[in-house]
Amino acid sequence: xxxxxxxxxxxxxxxxxxxxxxxxxxxxxxxxxxxxxxxxxxxxxxxxxxxxxxxxxxxxxxxxxxxxxxxxxxxxxxxxxxxxxxxxxxxxxxxxxxxxxxxxxxxxxxxxxxxxxxxxxxxxxxxxxxxxxxxxxxxxxxxxxxxxxxxxxxxxxxxxxxxxxxxxxxxxxxxxxxxxxx
Amino acid sequence: xxxxxxxxxxxxxxxxxxxxxxxxxxxxxxxxxxxxxxxxxxxxxxxxxxxxxxxxxxxxxxxxxxxxxxxxxxxxxxxxxxxxxxxxxxxxxxxxxxxxxxxxxxxxxxxxxxxxxxxxxxxxxxxxxxxxxxxxxxxxxxxxxxxxxxxxxxxxxxxxxxxxxxxxxxxxxxxxxxxxxx
DNA sequence: CCTAGCTGTCGATAATTCTAAACATCCGGG
DNA sequence: CCCGGATGTTTAGAATTATCGACAGCTAGG
Numbered sequence: 001x002x003x004x005x006x007x008x009x010x011x012x013x014x015x016x017x018x019x020x021x022x023x024x025x026x027x028x029x030x031x032x033x034x035x036x037x038x039x040x041x042x043x044x045x046x047x048x049x050x051x052x053x054x055x056x057x058x059x060x061x062x063x064x065x066x067x068x069x070x071x072x073x074x075x076x077x078x079x080x081x082x083x084x085x086x087x088x089x090x091x092x093x094x095x096x097x098x099x100x101x102x103x104x105x106x107x108x109x110x111x112x113x114x115x116x117x118x119x120x121x122x123x124x125x126x127x128x129x130x131x132x133x134x135x136x137x138x139x140x141x142x143x144x145x146x147x148x149x150x151x152x153x154x155x156x157x158x159x160x161x162x163x164x165x166x167x168x169x170x171x172x173x174x175x176x177x178x179x180x181x182x
Numbered sequence: 183x184x185x186x187x188x189x190x191x192x193x194x195x196x197x198x199x200x201x202x203x204x205x206x207x208x209x210x211x212x213x214x215x216x217x218x219x220x221x222x223x224x225x226x227x228x229x230x231x232x233x234x235x236x237x238x239x240x241x242x243x244x245x246x247x248x249x250x251x252x253x254x255x256x257x258x259x260x261x262x263x264x265x266x267x268x269x270x271x272x273x274x275x276x277x278x279x280x281x282x283x284x285x286x287x288x289x290x291x292x293x294x295x296x297x298x299x300x301x302x303x304x305x306x307x308x309x310x311x312x313x314x315x316x317x318x319x320x321x322x323x324x325x326x327x328x329x330x331x332x333x334x335x336x337x338x339x340x341x342x343x344x345x346x347x348x349x350x351x352x353x354x355x356x357x358x359x360x361x362x363x364x
Numbered sequence: 365c366c367t368a369g370c371t372g373t374c375g376a377t378a379a380t381t382c383t384a385a386a387c388a389t390c391c392g393g394g
Numbered sequence: 395c396c397c398g399g400a401t402g403t404t405t406a407g408a409a410t411t412a413t414c415g416a417c418a419g420c421t422a423g424g
Contacts, residue, residue, distance in 0.1 A: 003242065005228055020372065030413050035373055042411050043229035045381075046187055060185065064242035065361075094310055095336035102360050103285065105310040105336065124240060128276055128287040130356045132314050154277035154287065174312045174356035178284050179241065202402065212383050217403055224381055227411075371420070381410065390401070 005049070006040035008063065012056060013038075026055030065102075084182055088114030093182055104180040108173040110136060115164035122161070127177035128154035134171030137164045187231070188222035190245065194238060195220075208237030247284060247361075266364055270296030275364055286362040290355040292318060292347035302342035309359035310336035316353030319346045339363075
């Protein structure tokens, strides 16, 4: 659960071809500290870690995003998308089995009158989408609006939100959210 | 230059309606520490900040991407999407003006024979998309495949990649990438 | 073999972070 | 008016982090 700051720092430092002393010089800390941090014998203060990353250079966000590559499928046939919807709402998930995805990409279909649920949704992250076909009523915080083909939305997911198809024809959307909800 | 960890923490904590003591309880630290951190009188250790964010909850990466914006547009008419393409490739960006977005959502159109460029693209992050209409040839790393409507892709953007419309009809895609490229 | 220069690790100590408990406000109810 | 319960702040001292200097290992060159 806890982040292996030491291993991550060591890996990045070596990737940049820097010795502990060289990075220490650039960052304005001592080589000993870097040694201790990399061995996870101390948990550096945010200000120290910031200094270290400034010497690399790399942002805090990048550091904690931790982006490692792997050999996983790239292409997905329509039938390979994983269905996770219900009740007139079809949510078809791209790259469902991919470990440590950073996003959830969904091909969504709302039957007439279908909606995401009685309760407003509320979770952390951001989500956005484009309407392909039909109409969808999007409610976010207090605001509500009906979007048609080519129209789009983007909001913080911690605002209470809901989707509903107010029309008679099915509605099709492509949406994306981060961090992944599914 | 340095990050205002205190202000950021306070803002996020209040956004979640938590008191210092309540967050302290959830995070397993003392309320006093939270007070000190929020006043920037100490720079918390990474492990302490991690505990605090676990109590919110929020990831370190999210914390440092600084997502403190709220009063921004949610809905976008088709005409409000910002065109950033060229040469037969139309890339229409959702929420272009939004500060500190975590994703780039694009409504893309490729004219027949159009492609993303001579050079393969290569950048940090992940990207994914769903084909709405027409056909697109997606090349990622060594692999290449033609995708049609309803088919999808998801890959690490640091693998060299390219998109090309091999057909005679225009191709329409909705794609998303993180971190934002535009 | 020995030195010079690099590497990372370690121990003692200085500096900073973190805790625990007290303190100062503020607000609503009795 | 005062109390209970909430808030955030402060302080002394415990715990942890950061520094400085020493150390051992390795490699290249003389």
